[in-house]
Amino acid sequence: MARSRVVAAAAACATVAAGSVLIVSGTASAGTISGTLYRDPSTAVARWVESNSGDSRAAVIRDKIASQPATRWLSNFNISAVGSEVAGYVGAANAAGQIPALTVYGITNRDCGGASSGGAPDLGQYQTWIGNIARNLGNRTVVINLEPDSIALLTCLNSSEIAARSQALRTATQILKAANPNAKVYLDGGHSAWNSAGEQASRLVAAGVADADGFYTNASNFQPTSAEAAYGRSIISSLNGQGVSGKRQVIDTSRNGGASGDWCGDDNTDRRIGQYPTVNTGDANIDGYLWIKPPGEADGCRYAAGSFQPDLAYSLASTAPNPPSSSPASSPSSPSSSPSTSPSSSPSPSAPFPTGACGATLRAVSTWNGGYQGEVKVQAGNGTPSGWTVSWTLPAGSSISQVWNGTLTTSGSTVSVRNVSWNGNLPADGSTTFGFIATGTAGTPALTCTSP
Template sequence: MRAHLPRRAHRTALAGLLGAALAFAGAASAAPAAAPGSGERQAADLQGPLYVDPDSQVRRWTAANPGDSRQPVIADRIASQPQARWLSHYDPGTVQQEVAGYMSAAGDALPVLSVYGIPDRDCGGASSGGAPDLPSYQNWIRLIASGLGDHPVVIILETDALALEDCLDQAGRDARHAALRQAVTTLKSAGPQTHVYLDGGHSGWHSPADQAARLSASGVAEADGVFTNVSNFHTTADEVAYGKQILAAVGDPDLNLVVDTSRNGNGSNGEWCDPSGRALGANPTLSTGDDAVDALLWVKPPGEADGCAAGAGQFVPDLAYALATN
């Protein structure tokens, strides 16, 4: 199974978040074109449709359980939607072939990969693991980049690597920043259609200025932008407002935002590990109605546990059904 990081709830939510509203499109599609003469980077850099992985855990479960009473709802509301493929096992012998096969299978669609293998991942928590050391990690990243070819792809690079770095000493944080800078450079070298986003945490965690400093030290200027809310539950409006504050603090107009909406339909209740009462958020789309927001994505596949209801990354039908029906 693929282990996904459960996101911790931290202290109080940021005060003064802008009440930004976001126009959603119900299906994955290409973003609107730039306004003539605007001179601003537009979300049209990403072209859809987003790729639906036929071998995801939820698709395998729905295929294997046609008589289950929960199956029709899970198939219709979750299995039909594009979701990220997580590269979360340190597997240098097979990862290049896996990535190349996934790019080929995607055809004309846009796949999303969540690369999740940095050493000291999750600070030894429920989603611990990753490469044994930073040189091994850089080799793993090179193999991933080699498998990408020139296929368009969105890379969600190392969820929580920055927001959760406080468990490291200063030397460890500096080494992690350097590793992420190198990883961005390596992945972007695959070609101009490789779009890389770095960890922005979420709106209930660090201040925008703090997260922006971590991102700047980690090579975000060479990436395409920042992702927020992966494996968490904060509302899209709060995440867009928070993400824009991060981008303003970084001060690079070429950077944009991606928000994970997979489980944020009812917002956050302050818990991070398989909390009850949550719901699916807006369907994945590239048509966000906001030039600063490249995509709404389902990075954390709905129904895959955070580490409390089951092992991190394990598909749990009851979790999926609850998200789909709440």
């Protein structure tokens, strides 16, 4: 039976090259979500585009995939780290006045031991992990797709294990909704070519959909949107018949614009990206068309599950229609709508071409109460064949909790970020960026860049 096998995208990635196109959803009609979906600047596709601007596929991948909001996956089971990851992501989205979307993927025995096996060692630790996520959701609208395959795929579980999983999902939903009443929580609805609508509805009821906002379908699958919408209406009708009303659907349209059929997208070049992400669905039963599975990330057949593959991305995007509307973005971190809070400091003036190995400039991309997202541009002078290191002194009360596209070390108030493997060797006049989440205020520190 066709189903999904996915692992989350890496959280530590780079931004899209300047001049990219940013497409976001407009004000909702129908459904229950209103606003603009947040496009995370830290994605695998964004990193690839920035590092491969000369690739003949880059423009298509940039304009049709990297420009779009996709969900952030929480799939690495790390109880101590997940809270700061969620806080950084949600905080950046809130500062931009946009809606973050998370896919939570850490249930015990996930994927029945398939290509995306893993998750919490036991359901007790799973609830602790969920609690750390919940405490960092803020109080604004956030979309949560809870545990793909956890309800539609039960073949590896016995009856007592199914009951325990259903209870775990019910408890997780209650924890998330209690922590942030504005959170929109959706449970796994499978897809239209899997379980019957009646069977899926019964499983949803057992898993606590009465406490959720609804269910999502087609996660990492390829069934047409029309088939998914009809399937969703049938599930809603069955839920109503079981005394659960007012539930709505979210549909994953990331890869359903071409062929359907076998579940694995790695091996089928007839897949296409589907409808671009939006909460403006025009359908009272449907809260959003989301890209739950980021296009270009493998399912685990020909490539490692979750790895970004440019040939897959290009195949999905090459013959897809252009986004319905677009507006130039001077930087992928600059949302089309103004942030709710202005940056605490203006972007640093462009540095002159460095006379030595490299130079660096810092800007605050977005700010929120008690924190900010920073971006540092590393500009090569005569080149950095052995890599680069950027150092500066943090303002009093500031600390860095997360870095992407670099490796952080700290010594008192001095921080240093060294390149990672793929962005260290800059040619003369080349450049790259790294980003970070910090507490406190950005200030205007002096940055030094050195190369061994």
